[in-house]
Amino acid sequence: MNENERQPVALTPEETLRYHRQIILPQVGPGGQERLKNASVLLVGVGGLGSPAALYLAAAGIGRLGVVDGDVVELSNLQRQVLHDTPSVGRSKTESAHRRIARINPDVEVHEYPVRLTSDNALSTLEGWDVVVDGSDNFPTRYLVNDACVLLGIPFVYGAIFRFEGQASVFAAPGGPCYRCLFRDPPPPDAVPSCAEAGVLGVLPGLVGTIQATEAIKLVLGIGQPLVGRLLLVDTLPMEFREVELRRDPDCVVCGEAPTITSLIDYEEFCGGATAPLAAPLERPRVPEIDVEELRSRLGSGRAPMILDVRENHEWRISNLGPYGARLLPLGRLQEILDELDPEIDLVIYCRTGHRSAIAVKQLSSVGFDRALNLRGGINEWARRIDPSLPTY
Amino acid sequence: MSGRDLVTVRVPEPLREFTGGRGQLHYDASTVDAVLEQIRRTEPLLAGRLFEDDGSVRGFINVFVDGRDLRHLAAGRRQVRPGSVVAIVPSVAGG
Ligand SMILES: [Zn+2]
Numbered sequence: 322m323n324e325n326e327r328q329p330v331a332l333t334p335e336e337t338l339r340y341h342r343q344i345i346l347p348q349v350g351p352g353g354q355e356r357l358k359n360a361s362v363l364l365v366g367v368g369g370l371g372s373p374a375a376l377y378l379a380a381a382g383i384g385r386l387g388v389v390d391g392d393v394v395e396l397s398n399l400q401r402q403v404l405h406d407t408p409s410v411g412r413s414k415t416e417s418a419h420r421r422i423a424r425i426n427p428d429v430e431v432h433e434y435p436v437r438l439t440s441d442n443a444l445s446t447l448e449g450w451d452v453v454v455d456g457s458d459n460f461p462t463r464y465l466v467n468d469a470c471v472l473l474g475i476p477f478v479y480g481a482i483f484r485f486e487g488q489a490s491v492f493a494a495p496g497g498p499c500y501r502c503l504f505r506d507p508p509p510p511d512a513v514p515s516c517a518e519a520g521v522l523g524v525l526p527g528l529v530g531t532i533q534a535t536e537a538i539k540l541v542l543g544i545g546q547p548l549v550g551r552l553l554l555v556d557t558l559p560m561e562f563r564e565v566e567l568r569r570d571p572d573c574v575v576c577g578e579a580p581t582i583t584s585l586i587d588y589e590e591f592c593g594g595a596t597a598p599l600a601a602p603l604e605r606p607r608v609p610e611i612d613v614e615e616l617r618s619r620l621g622s623g624r625a626p627m628i629l630d631v632r633e634n635h636e637w638r639i640s641n642l643g644p645y646g647a648r649l650l651p652l653g654r655l656q657e658i659l660d661e662l663d664p665e666i667d668l669v670i671y672c673r674t675g676h677r678s679a680i681a682v683k684q685l686s687s688v689g690f691d692r693a694l695n696l697r698g699g700i701n702e703w704a705r706r707i708d709p710s711l712p713t714y
Numbered sequence: 715m716s717g718r719d720l721v722t723v724r725v726p727e728p729l730r731e732f733t734g735g736r737g738q739l740h741y742d743a744s745t746v747d748a749v750l751e752q753i754r755r756t757e758p759l760l761a762g763r764l765f766e767d768d769g770s771v772r773g774f775i776n777v778f779v780d781g782r783d784l785r786h787l788a789a790g791r792r793q794v795r796p797g798s799v800v801a802i803v804p805s806v807a808g809g
Binding site: 366368369370371455456457458459460463480481482483484485486488503504505506507508519521526552554563564565566567568633651652653654655656657677684 | 726727728730731732733734735758759762772773774776778781782783786801803804805806807808809
């Protein structure tokens with residue numbers, strides 16, 4: 322977008338009425354409201370975080386909103402992506418966002434980018450926007466947004482969530498740190514539990530995305546203390562908000578004193594293939610496996626292995642291989658049995674779909690358990706192919 | 715000794731599968747280095763996630779001692795007190 326030559330536009334009488342409660346704030350006033358009207362904010366991702374951000378930015382009177390998202394609305398999105406509604410299932414998220422924003426505030430100019438942000442389109446897409454709100458759901462896009470914003474000199478409001486916990490900050494603001502100053506490297510693909518298995522509390526992105534909208538508005542108005550150099554940590558179960566101090570890293574590869582990244586790179590490669598969005602499992606470690614048919618035949622023979630279930634208690638109550646002697650030991654407690662088990666024993670390990678159990682097999686093999694096998698497809702596969710009386714989940 | 719007399723290590727959600735679901739660990743220590751050493755000894759699975767082979771904290775994880783980044787704490791400023799909070803903050807991508 323090239324909007325540099327746009328002339329500032331004053332408020333209409335109707336707008337003065339619409340934004341009255343905001344205009345009477347001394348920190349905003351008619352001048353501040355005009356700033357919002359002449360401002361542009363780009364939302365990268367209109368999912369869990371981008372949804373509440375878009376709703377509040379539109380309602381607050383940001384003049385131009387851009388929405389970047391290559392996905393379509395799915396039924397399983399609606400538990401948290403409050404910008405979209407049931408009739409929009411199957412539509413592109415940008416189209417759904419556009420329609421909803423127009424209904425909230427027809428004065429907002431909406432630019433749709435119904436694509437995934439890539440190294441090829443990021444600079445041209447981000448250029449010219451005043452503030453970027455990062456509500457993406459994968460590591461390559463997060464590093465891409467960071468680098469593009471640093472290179473273009475655009476501050477971006479960061480937010481990220483996992484299960485019951487969230488993070489928020491403002492990166493790439495003048496003099497402040499960037500995302501890479503905080504997280505130098507992306508995690509290896511197997512280091513972060515899959516969100517599809519982990520889940521997320523629907524209201525959590527509502528909290529964090531609303532904080533992101535607040536920060537975007539503060540940046541446009543130039544009021545208050547933005548989250549520059551601070552990382553806000555939100556934990557919904559104890560309901561705690563804490564913050565930690567961030568500093569710009571002089572050795573940062575993109576915003577430091579001698580940057581080595583001066584143009585966009587291949588972010589998929591940089592993140593080692595960790596491209597999985599919220600809905601897809603991450604790559605699992607490659608470990609020795611056994612399939613469900615083979616396990617069944619071994620259970621009926623004299624070579625029955627010991628079976629370990631590395632899921633959590635509540636999952637065991639849904640389905641389990643207890644009738645075959647399976648023992649429940651959640652992945653995090655694996656170390657407790659290391660001393661009491663013979664490393665020479667035949668072990669079969671399962672979880673829901675085979676991801677956590679692959680991690681368990683990898684951990685066990687690193688301490689000498691050479692005969693541990695991962696049950697391919699997990700207990701859900703067992704339920705589908707061997708015992709249909711068990712529920713899948 | 716209660717948690718108040720000890721140093722609290724906050725374990726975030728993504729790493730709790732390596733602590734048996736526990737969100738807080740408590741240690742009796744006077745420096746952050748002693749805390750990290752006790753994590754290595756008592757929580758090997760968690761330590762395997764936190765540290766590189768050379769003992770440094772991995773690049774996608776940050777450790778904050780009472781709100782200050784461990785990487786920026788000079789040798790003389792690594793003391794912790796009873797009640798100190800050592801927060802482990804991993805990168806998460808959910809949106
Ligand atoms: Zn940086």
